[in-house]
Amino acid sequence: MNKLETAVMQGMVVSNKKVADNTYEMVIRAPDLNVANFLPGQFVCIPPLRSQDTFSRPFSIFSADADISCFSILYRVVGENTKALSLMKQKDAIRFWGPMGIFPILPANGDLDVWLVGGGIGIAPLHFFLQRFKGEAKVLYGEKTFAQLVLDPNNPNIPDIMVATEEQSVEYKGLVTDLFAQEFDRIGDQKTVVITCGPIPMMKKVAQICESKNALCYVMLERVMACGIGVCLGCSIKIKNGMKRICQDGPIFNSKEVIWDELSN
Amino acid sequence: MSLAIEIAGIRMKNPIMPASGTFGYGEEFSQYFDLGLLGAFVSKGTTLEPRAGNAQPRIIETPCGMINSIGLENPGIEVVIKEKIPFMAQFGVPIIINVSGSSIEEYIQIVSMLDCVCEIAGLEINISCPNVEKGGMLFGSDPKTAHEIISTIYNATDLPLIVKLTPNVTDIVEIAQAVVSAGADAVSLINTVLGSAIVNDKIKTGGLSGSGIKPIALNKVYKVCQNVNVPVIGMGGITNLDDALGFIKAGAHAVAIGTANFSNPLVMVEVIKGLEDYCKKNNTTLEKIRGTIQSY
Numbered sequence: 001m002n003k004l005e006t007a008v009m010q011g012m013v014v015s016n017k018k019v020a021d022n023t024y025e026m027v028i029r030a031p032d033l034n035v036a037n038f039l040p041g042q043f044v045c046i047p048p049l050r051s052q053d054t055f056s057r058p059f060s061i062f063s064a065d066a067d068i069s070c071f072s073i074l075y076r077v078v079g080e081n082t083k084a085l086s087l088m089k090q091k092d093a094i095r096f097w098g099p100m101g102i103f104p105i106l107p108a109n110g111d112l113d114v115w116l117v118g119g120g121i122g123i124a125p126l127h128f129f130l131q132r133f134k135g136e137a138k139v140l141y142g143e144k145t146f147a148q149l150v151l152d153p154n155n156p157n158i159p160d161i162m163v164a165t166e167e168q169s170v171e172y173k174g175l176v177t178d179l180f181a182q183e184f185d186r187i188g189d190q191k192t193v194v195i196t197c198g199p200i201p202m203m204k205k206v207a208q209i210c211e212s213k214n215a216l217c218y219v220m221l222e223r224v225m226a227c228g229i230g231v232c233l234g235c236s237i238k239i240k241n242g243m244k245r246i247c248q249d250g251p252i253f254n255s256k257e258v259i260w261d262e263l264s265n
Numbered sequence: 266m267s268l269a270i271e272i273a274g275i276r277m278k279n280p281i282m283p284a285s286g287t288f289g290y291g292e293e294f295s296q297y298f299d300l301g302l303l304g305a306f307v308s309k310g311t312t313l314e315p316r317a318g319n320a321q322p323r324i325i326e327t328p329c330g331m332i333n334s335i336g337l338e339n340p341g342i343e344v345v346i347k348e349k350i351p352f353m354a355q356f357g358v359p360i361i362i363n364v365s366g367s368s369i370e371e372y373i374q375i376v377s378m379l380d381c382v383c384e385i386a387g388l389e390i391n392i393s394c395p396n397v398e399k400g401g402m403l404f405g406s407d408p409k410t411a412h413e414i415i416s417t418i419y420n421a422t423d424l425p426l427i428v429k430l431t432p433n434v435t436d437i438v439e440i441a442q443a444v445v446s447a448g449a450d451a452v453s454l455i456n457t458v459l460g461s462a463i464v465n466d467k468i469k470t471g472g473l474s475g476s477g478i479k480p481i482a483l484n485k486v487y488k489v490c491q492n493v494n495v496p497v498i499g500m501g502g503i504t505n506l507d508d509a510l511g512f513i514k515a516g517a518h519a520v521a522i523g524t525a526n527f528s529n530p531l532v533m534v535e536v537i538k539g540l541e542d543y544c545k546k547n548n549t550t551l552e553k554i555r556g557t558i559q560s561y
């Protein structure tokens with residue numbers, strides 16, 4: 001058989017640890033894959049772990065370390081497949097394909113400040129952005145409860161982070177969108193790009209705030225996918241310049257392209 | 266050990282192909298394996314004009330399957346001829362274009378345009394579409410309408426015609442016989458099964474596919490193989506070598522794999538390899554095993 005089957009990988013679970021309430025980070029080793037080429041916002045697909053399930057599941061890249069050919073995914077247990085994922089052990093084989101997704105062409109950096117605004121598990125791809133930007137970004141991160149926080153506000157590798165929880169917080173009690181509104185009000189004339197990922201209403205609010213300041217904003221969209229490859233068309237959505245597949249044409253979109261009503265289902 | 270077969274004059278190196286709608290026009294899968302390994306390409310359902318498809322939600326996972334209501338999102342026949350067919354033509358694999366229409370006139374227009382495209386080997390006619398001129402009744406749900414549309418298409422092209430049959434009818438054998446008498450060179454079945462699921466407290470209806478429909482598909486393929494004298498391409502819930510062998514033993518000349526591609530992009534090449542090994546190990550050929558299943 002021809003040996004071109006390289007984008008479907010057999011990786012190995014290096015670790016699979018609970019990092020917050022109902023939340024796990026799985027580190028996967030994939031020696032045949034050059035993880036140095038992974039781009040922030042990209043994801044991998046993992047086939048269903050139960051025989052009665054049909055859809056592959058997409059997981060954003062949370063971090064990558066090319067020196068040891070490893071990357072990690074962050075996930076919350078929300079159903080039987082993620083439950084099965086959480087039970088996988090060190091040295092278990094894990095099949096996946098990817099990375100999928102494209103990275104937008106950002107304006108030349110220069111004087112551009114990067115803000116990463118994450119809600120809930122949406123922090124996963126933003127963490128990889130932070131890694132690639134070598135920590136030079138302002139992070140605003142919200143969860144419902146303190147126990148769900150994945151990022152430690154005292155982590156020295158994340159020098160500029162503010163967290164918000166609805167329950168209690170070190171810095172801010174309330175929604176991350178309100179925290180963002182408060183902080184973003186101070187940017188003055190500073191040129192910024194905001195990248196946001198989280199529930200749709202949260203990203204819509206962030207996009208509206210950015211628009212009021214004429215700031216560049218990218219949102220990370222997600223839909224149920226069957227394949228992640230771009231053939232099932234299950235994740236196809238209408239944006240202002242036509243139909244786009246979130247898996248191949250996204251998942252990052254300029255917020256000005258998004259038709260928010262299309263995402264209400 | 267050769268797995269070569271011939272369907273409707275189309276020579277294929279093996280009997281494995283993708284089911285329409287699960288392969289696009291090959292570009293995405295080309296990153297995952299050598300497309301030249303497949304027996305045939307079967308394209309996404311293509312319409313005269315580009316179609317945006319249905320609003321979300323479009324796919325719902327169900328036990329052992331999925332419901333889809335994609336709505337035939339496709340770039341339209343002009344883009345397919347200009348861009349997609351040239352891409353597919355690189356691999357030395359026969360290209361079958363799946364076509365859909367909402368009126369007989371639309372089918373004829375698409376077919377007439379494809380008739381001039383020398384790179385394609387055949388057409389798969391999707392008659393599971395609603396006929397908007399007849400209140401949305403499916404073309405393929407009535408033997409008379411099915412006969413009418415296929416005989417009209419038959420007169421509009423010299424290309425081999427494979428007609429894709431819907432299982433959502435009272436008697437699929439009747440429909441199969443009608444399209445064969447109208448000129449179909451082969452039939453492919455089954456298309457998806459009408460089904461519904463509830464998600465977020467609302468009901469969604471679409472086509473059910475996946476391993477859960479395999480018993481339905483096998484039943485229909487077996488019955489049709491017994492009652493028509495043209496090759497049958499069997500599909501519906503095939504996920505592995507054993508499934509493929511079962512359909513071939515039930516009488517299918519070839520099999521198409523669809524939903525299984527989503528959970529394993531390499532399933533088609535794995536089944537091809539499995540078939541090669543099976544024939545070698547058992548010193549047999551596809552001709553020898555085709556149609557040999559015994560019934561209780």
